[in-house]
Amino acid sequence: MTAVEPDTAKPEGFVDNDEKPVGYGRMLRKEDPRFVRGLGKYCDDVELPGMLHLAILRSPFAHAKINGIDASAAQAHPKVKAVITGADLAEQGLAWMPTLSNDVQAVLATDKVRFQGQEVAFVVAEDRYSARDALELIEVDYEAIDPVIDVRKALDPDMPVIRDDLEDKTDNHCFDWETGDEEATNAVFDKADVVVSEDIVYPRVHPAPMETCGCVADVERVDGKLTLWSTTQAPHAHRTVYALVAGLPEHKIRVIAPDIGGGFGNKVPIYPGYVCAIVASLVIGKPVKWMEDRTENLVSTGFARDYIMRGEIAATKDGKILGIRTNVLADHGAFNGTAAPVKYPAGFFGVFTGSYDIEAAHCKMTAVYTNKAPGGMAYACSFRITEAVYLVERIVDCLAYELDMDPAELRLKNFIQPDQFPYESKTGWVYDSGDYEPTMRKAMDMAGYEELRREQAEKRERGELMGIGISFFTEAVGAGPRKDMDILGLGMADGCELRIHPTGKAVVRLSVKTQGQGHETTFAQIVAEEIGIPPADIDVVHGDTDNTPFGLGTYGSRSTPVSGAAAALVARKVRDKAQIIASGMLEVSVADLEWDKGSFHVKGDPSQSVTIADIAMKAHGAGDLPEGIEGGLEAQICYNPDNLTYPFGAYICVVDIDPGTAEVKVRRFIAVDDCGTQINPMIIEGQVHGGLADGVGMALMEMIAFDEDGNCLGGSLMDYLIPTAMEVPDWETGHTVTPSPHHPIGAKGIGESATVGSPPAIVNAVVDALKPYNVRHADMPLTPSRVWEAMQGTLQPPI
Amino acid sequence: MQVPAPFEYERATSVDHAIALMDRLGSEARLVAGGHSLLPMMKLRLANFEYLIDINDLHDELGFIRVTDDEVRIGAMTRHRELLESDELAAVFPIFRDAEKVIADPVVRNRGTLGGSLCQADPSEDLSAVCTTLNASCVIRSGDGERIVGMEEFHVGPYETAVADGQMLTEIRIPVRAGGSSAYEKVERRAGDWAVVSSGAAIWMDGANIADARVGLAAVGPNTTGIPGIAEALAGQPPSDELFAQAGAIAAASANPSTDMRGSAEYKTHLANELTQRALRRAAARAQEA
C-alpha cells in the first residue's frame, strides 16, 4: 500500500502521522468547524413554512386495557389540527408496524398498553406548547392489569399474557436460542479440576444520546413525495421499511438524516413517533415536526442489555481454561425490538468464549416479554457483544479468584495463539486475525503492572482498598456477509460511489451515516489514500437517500469494516480507469505505468507523469479516450464483506475505594486497542475516550430500573445518571496493529471497543479492591451503596 | 423539549412589589428565584402555577453576605456561586464553601439561590443542612411585617416551609461565636447529583475542650435534621476519635432514611454515622487551628 505523504499537500490542521498514516493520518476533523461554531444542523433545526407540531400521549400504566378514548376536548382546542388514536390508525391498517426482529409493535395502542410510556394517541397543533397542552385534554379510560415486571417470574403459569395480540399466545415466552455443543461442554466440565459458577447481571441501560429522537415529515401535496428529516442511523433501511409498512412507493420517499447528536444504537429502530409524523403530514397536508423530550426518550426508546446470565467456567488446577457455558434469561420488554441480523436473535452473543482457546462452549438462552419498554439495541455493543465480553471477562476473573492466580497471568496462559488465526471458535465464529499477547503486554507495561500490584499489597496492609482490573476483549464487528446476515430481508452490504470532477476534486457518496464518528473525515482519508487527492478536496455526502447509494447504515461498528472497504474499493476502481486513461495520455501500455502519490508515471521515467487531476480533465475533456473507455471518472460498487472483523484490546483499570463511604474513584485507565490498520488515530482515540466514559457510567451508575408497578425510575437525567468529566480519569491509550486479512486496507471497527471492553475492567477492579472482604462478584451499577453492601456481604442483584 | 403549561409572568421590582403581587394573586402564584428547582418541575408538569413572579431583579436588594463580629446575614437572592466564592464567609463558616463545592454544577450554581434552596425544602437539600448546623434563623416578610423563625420551625415537612402564601424569605441570620469552626461532608453517586447523605458539623472550642457542637444531616429523613443529643455528648470533652465515633452513632440512631435509587436505608444510616464523624473531625481540626 502506498501511503500519501503528508508533506505533498498538508491539509489544514495536520498534526503528525503515526507509524503508518492512511490518507494523512492524524488530521483534524473536517466536520468540526461547523460543530464548534454551533452551526450543525439537526432535525430540530429544520423549519418549514406552515410546519405543525406533534406531541404524543403516553401511557401512565405498564399494563392496562383501553376501554375508550375521548379526544373531543383536545379536538376543540383552538390551535389543534388533528387528534389521532390507535383506532384511527387501525382503520388505515397502520396501528401496528414490524420491529427490526420481525416482531410487531403498536404504533398507537388499540387494545391495551404494554409498557409505561407507550404511545396511545397524538395531537398535531400549530405549536409545540399547544400540542403538549392538548394532550392533557385527552381522556383515556384505562383498566389496569397486573404488570409482568420481574423477569424471573415472566414465565410463571399464572402470569398475565402480555402479547395477547399474537395468535394463540398463552405465555410471555419470546424465543429460545442455543449455541455451541452441550454434550462436549458437559464432558469438559466433568473432567475439569475446577468449576466456577457465578450469577452475573448486565442491567438494562439506555444509550441516552444528547439529541433525542425526532423527525420532520413533509408530504408534497402535488406529487405525493415524502421527505423525512429524521434522526436515523440507517436512512436507507428506514426508507425501505416505510415503503413496506406504509405502502408508499419507495421512489416517493426521501429520508434525510441531518447532523445527529449521538446515536449509540438508539437511532437504529423505527419508532412509532416517526410513523405518526408521516401519517399526520399525509392526512393534514402540511409538514409536521415531532421531537421527543428527554423523558420520552429515556422511557420509551430502545434500551440495551437486560441479561441475567449464569456463567460457568471449567479449568485445570493450573489455570488452563477448558470450557465455558452459560444460561441466559433475556428481558426483551413488551415488543421484541432487538436490532440484530435476523438469524441472530441474541445478536453476536455467541462470541462469549472471548479471546481464549478452549475445548468446548455452550449457551442456552430464553428470552421473555415483560411490561417494559421494547428494545435490545446495539447500544455501542456490536449486537450483544458487550454482554458476552462482560460475561467471559467476569467469569475468568472469578476463576482467577478461586485459583488464587494473577488475572493477567491467567489470561496470558489461555490466549488464542497468533498461528491459530483464522481461528474458529467453539461457537462457530471465525476470528480473522489477532496477536493478543503483545497487546496485553503493552497494556501491562503502560500500567506498570508489577509496580501496581506491589502498591496494592502495601495498601492492603494498611487497610486501604485499591483494585486493579483487567479485561481483554475480542469483538466481532462489521455486519456482515450477506449469505448470513440481513435485517428484515435487507442484506448487510454497502454501496459507495466516487466521482472525480474535471478539476481533480472529488465527491464520495456513502450509504452509512455519521452520528459523531467523523465519517466526513475518515472516508475522505480512505479515498485520499487510494486516489491521491487530499482529504480537503473530497466532499463526503451521506445521510440522504436521494443522493447516496443503498446500504444498511451505521451501527455495530460497521462503517469502516463495510463502507470503509467499499470506499477503498470504489477508489481503486476509479484508479484502474484512470490508469487506462493515463496510458493513453502518456502513450505507453497500462502495464508500463506506476502509481505514486496521486499520479501515474512511466516506469523508470518519473518525469513522464500525469496527475489524477490531469487524468480527470482528460476524462471529461475533448479528444479521444483509449478504446472502450467512456468519458467521466467515476465508479460505484456494492461491497459484501467476506467475514466480520475482530478488533481486540487489553484494558487495565485502577480504582481506589474509600473504606468508610464505599465510593469508587477510577484513578487510572489504560486502554490498548488493536483495530487493525488505523486511519485517523485521533478519531480512534476520540472513539475510545467516549466509550471508556460510557463504560464508567455503566459500571458505576447507570441503570434503567422499574418499581413493582412497572413505573420507570429513570425518566430524567437526574434519575438516570450518566458520568461527567469528574468521574473519569485521564485516559491512557495505546495501540497495536494487526490488520484484517480480508479488509482492503486491513481496518477493523473501533466505534464500540471501549464500551464493550471497559465495564468488565472497572468491575474487575472494584471486585479486586474488595478482596479483603472476600468478594468474588458484585453486579453493576457499583454505586457507593451497592459497593458498601458488597463489603457487608448483603449485596443483592440489581434485578 | 419539555414544555410547561401556560402561565403568566411578572418581574417584581422590589420586595414590597413582590409581596403585593403575591397578596393579589394568592396560592396560584409562585416566586421564581434561580428557577433550578421550580422550572424543572413545571416543565415536567409536576407543578403548574398560573402566575410566576420573577424576583431576580431583587438581587441588588437581597443578594448580600454581611459578616459582622457577632452575626452573618445572607440575603435570600444570594446565588450559590456567591456563597462559594466569598472569602469572608469561608473565613467564619468554612462549611459554606465545603457544601457549595458539591452542590449541583457550575451552571446551576450560577443561578440557584439560598432562598430558593431553603424554600424548596427538599429533604436532600444541602444548604438547609448547613443552616441547621449553624443554627440559622430565617427572616420571613409579609404585608404585615417581618417574623423570624429557627430552622426547626422553618421546615414543616418535605417540600413544606413556614413561608405561607403572600410571604417570602428575605434573609437568614447566623450567630457568630468565638472559637468555632465547621465542615461539610457529602456522598453523591456522581458530581452534580443530590446527596445520598450529607452531614454538616460545627464545633466551638473552649480551650482544649469542646464548648458546643452541632450537626445537621440531609437526606436521612423528611427534613434536614439537627441532633441535640450530639451537643450534650460532646460538650466539655476534648475532641477525640472515640468521642466522634459516639457522636456518629447518635447521628445514625436519629436518622430515618428510606431505600431508593440513591442507596439503601442501611447504607444511608451508615453514612450518617461515618460522615458525621468526618465532619466533626474536620471542624474540630479547623477550630483548633484557628
Ligand SMILES: Cc1cc2nc3c(=O)[nH]c(=O)nc-3n(C[C@H](O)[C@H](O)[C@H](O)COP(=O)(O)OP(=O)(O)OC[C@H]3O[C@@H](n4cnc5c(N)ncnc54)[C@H](O)[C@@H]3O)c2cc1C
Ligand atoms: C441539576 C441540578 C442539581 C442539583 N443539585 C443539588 C445538590 O446537589 N444539592 C442541593 O442542595 N441542591 C441541588 N440542586 C437544587 C439547586 O440548588 C436549586 O437551585 C435550589 O434548590 C433552588 O434554588 P433556586 O433559586 O433555583 O429556586 P427556585 O427554583 O427559583 O425556587 C424554588 C422554590 O422556592 C420558592 N422560592 C424561591 N425564592 C423564595 C423566597 N425568597 N421566598 C419564598 N419562596 C421562595 C419558589 O417559589 C419555589 O417554590 C440541584 C438542581 C439542579 C437543577
